[in-house]
Amino acid sequence: MTARASTVASRISATGTANALELRGLTRMFGALAALTDINLTVRPGERRAVLGSNGAGKTTLFNCITGDFPPTAGTIRLFGEDVTHFPPHERIRRGLRRTYQISLLFAGLSVRDNVYLACRGVSRYRFSLLRPRRDDALMASAEGLIEAVHLSDARETLVGDLSYGQQRQLEVALALAGAPRFVLFDEPAAGLSPTERRELVEILTNLPSHMGFIIIEHDMDVALRVAESVTMMHNGRIFKEGKPAEIESDAEVQALYLGGGHG
Amino acid sequence: MAVTDHGTGQGAEGRRAPAHGTWIESIPPAVWALGAVLLLMPALANDFVLYQIFGWTFILGMIGLSLMFLAGYGGMVSLVQMSVAGMAGYMVAIFGSSAIETISLGWPWYLSVPVAILIAVAFGTVAGALAVRTEGIYTIMITLAIASAFFYFTRQNYVIFNGFSGFNGVLPPQLFGVDWRQAVPFYYLTLFWAVLSYLAVLYVRRAPFGLALQGVRDNPRRMRALGFNVTAHRIAAYSLAAVIAAIAGILLTWQSAQISPGTAGVGPVIDILIIAVVGGLRHPIGPFIGALIYVVLSTFAIDILTGLGLAGERFRLLIGLGFLVIVFFSPDGVLGLWEKWRASGRRDPLTGEDRGEDRGGNREGGA
Ligand SMILES: Nc1ncnc2c1ncn2[C@@H]1O[C@H](COP(=O)(O)OP(=O)(O)O)[C@@H](O)[C@H]1O
Ligand SMILES: [Mg+2]
Numbered sequence: 001m002t003a004r005a006s007t008v009a010s011r012i013s014a015t016g017t018a019n020a021l022e023l024r025g026l027t028r029m030f031g032a033l034a035a036l037t038d039i040n041l042t043v044r045p046g047e048r049r050a051v052l053g054s055n056g057a058g059k060t061t062l063f064n065c066i067t068g069d070f071p072p073t074a075g076t077i078r079l080f081g082e083d084v085t086h087f088p089p090h091e092r093i094r095r096g097l098r099r100t101y102q103i104s105l106l107f108a109g110l111s112v113r114d115n116v117y118l119a120c121r122g123v124s125r126y127r128f129s130l131l132r133p134r135r136d137d138a139l140m141a142s143a144e145g146l147i148e149a150v151h152l153s154d155a156r157e158t159l160v161g162d163l164s165y166g167q168q169r170q171l172e173v174a175l176a177l178a179g180a181p182r183f184v185l186f187d188e189p190a191a192g193l194s195p196t197e198r199r200e201l202v203e204i205l206t207n208l209p210s211h212m213g214f215i216i217i218e219h220d221m222d223v224a225l226r227v228a229e230s231v232t233m234m235h236n237g238r239i240f241k242e243g244k245p246a247e248i249e250s251d252a253e254v255q256a257l258y259l260g261g262g263h264g
Numbered sequence: 265m266a267v268t269d270h271g272t273g274q275g276a277e278g279r280r281a282p283a284h285g286t287w288i289e290s291i292p293p294a295v296w297a298l299g300a301v302l303l304l305m306p307a308l309a310n311d312f313v314l315y316q317i318f319g320w321t322f323i324l325g326m327i328g329l330s331l332m333f334l335a336g337y338g339g340m341v342s343l344v345q346m347s348v349a350g351m352a353g354y355m356v357a358i359f360g361s362s363a364i365e366t367i368s369l370g371w372p373w374y375l376s377v378p379v380a381i382l383i384a385v386a387f388g389t390v391a392g393a394l395a396v397r398t399e400g401i402y403t404i405m406i407t408l409a410i411a412s413a414f415f416y417f418t419r420q421n422y423v424i425f426n427g428f429s430g431f432n433g434v435l436p437p438q439l440f441g442v443d444w445r446q447a448v449p450f451y452y453l454t455l456f457w458a459v460l461s462y463l464a465v466l467y468v469r470r471a472p473f474g475l476a477l478q479g480v481r482d483n484p485r486r487m488r489a490l491g492f493n494v495t496a497h498r499i500a501a502y503s504l505a506a507v508i509a510a511i512a513g514i515l516l517t518w519q520s521a522q523i524s525p526g527t528a529g530v531g532p533v534i535d536i537l538i539i540a541v542v543g544g545l546r547h548p549i550g551p552f553i554g555a556l557i558y559v560v561l562s563t564f565a566i567d568i569l570t571g572l573g574l575a576g577e578r579f580r581l582l583i584g585l586g587f588l589v590i591v592f593f594s595p596d597g598v599l600g601l602w603e604k605w606r607a608s609g610r611r612d613p614l615t616g617e618d619r620g621e622d623r624g625g626n627r628e629g630g631a
Contacts, residue, residue, distance in 0.1 A: 067489060089488035098489075105486040107479050118479050121472050122490030128500055129472040175490065 018081025020045045020183045020213045021066065026075035028061050028237075035061040037237045039075065045182075048205075049215045050224040050245070053234035059217045060102055062234070063185045067099050068092050080182065094123060096182030100172040100189055102217070108161035112152055115160055116143040116174050123179030142178070150174040151200055166197045173204065184214040190223045202226055225249065302455060311447035317563060319450050319519055321555045322458035326512035328539040328551025330505040333465055336545040337474060338501045339481035342395060344407040346536045347414040348388040348506045349513025350528025354418065354425060355380030356434060356514050357523050363433030364426050373437035377514060384510035385503055392502020396495055411533045419525035430524025434517050445518065454515055458552065461508045465548040468504070477501050538583070542590050544599025553598050561586060 019042050026039040035058045043049055051059050064070040066077060068089035077085045084092050107115050120139040121127055133140050147156050150170040155163060160171065169189060176184050186205075190198050198220070205216070205227040218224035224231070225245040233241040233254055241254060248254055306314060330345045360376035362368040371379070391410045395403050418425040436444040436453075444453055468474040476497055479487045484494045517523045526532075535558065543554025565579030594600035 069485060069489070088493070090491050090493050093489060093491035101486070101489075105483055105489075107482050107486070109482055110475070110478065114475055118475055118487075119490045121476065122487070122492045127472060127476060127492060128497070130468055130474075130504075132467065132471045175486075178490070 018045075018078070019043060020047065020080060021215075022076075022078040022081075023066070024076045024078075026062075026065060026077065027073045028058075028065055028070065029073045034237050036065065036072070039237075039239060041232065041239065043183075043213060043215065045080075045213055046211050047213045047230065048228045049213075050228035050231045051215055051217045051234060052219075052221075052224060052231060052248075057234040058237040059234055060187055061237075063099055063187055063215075063217070066092075066185060067097060090122075096180070097185070098176040098178075098181040098183070099185040100176045100187055102187040102191070104168045104172050106160045106168060106171055106175070109159065111157050111159055112147060112163070112171060113143060113156045115171060116146050116178060119143075119175040119178035120146075146174045146177055149177070149204065166193050169193055170197070170201075173201070177208075181212060184212065186214060186216040186218075188217050188219065190218055190220055198223060221249070302459075306448045306451060314451040315447040315519075317556075317559055319447075319454045319515075321552065321559045322454035323512050323516045323519065323555075324536070324539055324558060325552035325555035326458055326461050326515075327509050327536050328543065328555055329461055329465060329548055330509040330512070331536055331540045332543075332545050332548060332551045333505045333508070334501055335540065336547075336550075337469055337477045337481060338498060340395065340498065340501070341400075341404050341537070342392070342407045342502065342505070343404060343533050343537060344388065344391040344395070344410050344414075345505060345509045346533045347411045347528045348384050348391070348509040349516060350414065350418070350523065351387045352380045352384035352510035352513035353434075353517035353523040353527060354431070355383045356517060357431035358424065360434065362431040364431050367424070367426055368431070373439070380514060381507065381510045384513060385506040388506025388509065389499060389503045392499045392506075395502070396498040408530075408533070411528065412530055415525055415529050415533075418528070425525075428525065430522060430527070432522040434521055434523060436518040445521070450519065454519075457511055457515060461511070462548050462552070465508075469548075473497075473500070473504075535583075538587050542587055542597050544597030546596055547599055550597055550599045557586065557598070558583065 021041065021043040023039050023041040026036055026041075027034065028036040039062065051062070053059050061070070065072045068084075068087060068091075072085070075085075076083055079092060079095055079097055082095065084095070107118065110118070117133075117140060120143050124139060144156075147153055150173055152167060152170055152174065155167060160168065163171065169192065173186070173189055176186070190201055193201060202223055205214075208214070216224060216228060228245060231241075231243060231245050231248040232239055233248065241248065241251065243251070301308075305318065309318070327345055327349050330348070331342060334345075335341045356373075356376050357364075358367060359369050359371045359379050360373060361370045369376075391407060394410065395406050398406055418430070419428055421427060438444075442449050444450055469478070476487065476492055479490075480492070480494050480497050487494050487497075516527070539554035539558050540551045541554070542557060543552065544550030561583050562579055565582045569579060569582065590597060590601070594604065596603070
């Protein structure tokens with residue numbers, strides 16, 4: 001596989017200086033519809049970026065291309081300096097990329113703990129182990145820690161299908177934080193959360209270790225501008241503005257589009 | 265394995281039992297009773313029942329179990345498991361001894377048996393590698409195609425597989441001075457391997473590999489986004505299932521002392537699917553229940569039919585009808601019926617028909 005070709009050494013040397021994410025000319029077509037057109041985007045390591053844009057702007061498609069859920073029609077994706085454009089999703093995840101899904105993609109038939117444990121196992125060794133984890137298993141401990149971090153301790157044995165909507169959203173976040181993520185894509189993590197849950201989420205995001213960069217798609221300006229240090233505006237599959245939160249908020253063009261654009 | 269089994273603090277175990285108490289204490293009394301009955305069976309049953317009914321049930325149950333493992337935990341309905349068993353049977357005949365001395369190499373069992381299992385597992389793995397890129401009905405079709413190809417190949421190839429007649433005189437080794445084709449030893453031999461495979465599947469489903477396999481079944485896209493190589497995981501499941509089918513295939517060959525193309529023909533291939541579905545795909549005990557029903561029906565249906573003045577060859581009709589009835593009343597097989605019955609017993613012991621709908625609704629809510 002192509003994935004094998006890059007040696008560990010080259011990966012490590014690339015990591016030191018390279019950008020967390022570099023998109024060049026990224027384009028994605030769905031038939032005749034251009035969901036993404038010529039996207040160029042650079043995110044520094046540790047940077048926290050909000051992506052805003054009305055429904056159908058192409059934000060989720062952007063995430064799908066970055067993680068490899070869909071291949072892009074054209075363009076390149078570099079992750080920590082390494083060209084991952086043709087890597088399968090799991091190889092990108094093993095390099096420190098994580099994501100949440102806008103519509104929760106969880107294992108409804110498994111408990112909260114097994115969901116998080118699977119996430120921890122996915123980015124560690126012995127994924128094929130036929131031996132059950134011991135009580136003092138390190139991954140099990142980190143799964144417990146994540147469950148606590150997203151305030152799901154009381155529901156750890158609950159089947160995920162029986163969780164409330166808000167709890168499922170919290171679990172989405174926990175799955176994306178398993179292992180040692182270096183760069184996370186959050187797709188509308190706050191959508192549908194209660195004000196309390198929203199506050200807890202902002203707290204989780206602001207307390208992430210500073211080397212951990214992320215992109216957050218968020219309609220709620222309050223949440224987005226509180227956790228992000230830079231903002232990218234998308235419309236009709238294109239980036240049309242990048243800047244600091246304050247600049248974006250006061251931008252006349254943005255206000256016209258965003259407030260008039262019927263986002264939801 | 266048993267050592268690590270003891271210390272698991274996760275999932276269903278955690279839900280069921282508090283931290284204290286050993287795993288032995290957590291075994292329900294019904295299982296103890298069943299275990300005792302199975303162990304003491306030779307004192308209760310005659311040789312025919314031990315050898316033909318139970319021996320055959322354990323063997324077919326194991327092949328059904330290998331299908332159940334793939335279908336129940338992996339969401340992949342594979343019809344190639346009977347062919348994997350057939351391959352293992354052929355390989356012990358070819359590498360070990362049989363009446364066909366021009367072909368059989370006459371290796372001792374400690375070489376021929378492992379080699380047979382290895383080749384059968386390789387076959388199951390390759391079949392899996394071809395099948396995992398397909399979904400649903402296409403998985404069934406491609407594995408059925410491989411199974412048919414295996415059947416026709418063995419029937420037409422005389423150099424290795426001895427064509428139409430196959431191999432006879434394929435006997436188990438006289439290990440420990442025991443004739444393993446005697447009813448009681450054969451009963452314990454098949455019981456041992458059936459219980460071991462059953463426990464192995466129960467164990468693996470809560471191990472990282474088994475959990476991940478269920479994750480792949482429910483949500484392959486998310487599994488990729490968690491760092492799992494979904495394709496590799498599916499293929500590995502085929503390998504693991506093939507180990508069980510291969511052991512069963514060798515036992516099957518020893519039981520009848522022969523292997524021929526018909527052993528893994530399209531009929532038996534479908535029978536294994538019927539066994540697994542009738543028993544239930546949700547729990548590894550299902551295929552053994554299905555196998556017992558199948559064996560009892562196919563053994564005694566002829567007597568029943570001729571007793572009723574019908575043609576004895578129609579026993580397949582009876583099996584087919586039984587299959588229809590069970591699947592019609594319970595898509596989850598006999599296991600599903602059992603669960604329904606237990607659920608209804610808990611809830612509403614007095615009322616009649618109404619209970620059915622109520623029960624269905626509640627069961628779905630919990631599933
Ligand atoms: N799998 C798909 N097949 C076809 N069209 C799609 C698919 N996913 C997204 N689209 C289309 O691409 C455009 C961008 O969608 P999306 O990325 O989900 O937008 P956003 O997340 O910004 O709301 C929309 O017009 C949408 O209908
Ligand atoms: Mg979206």
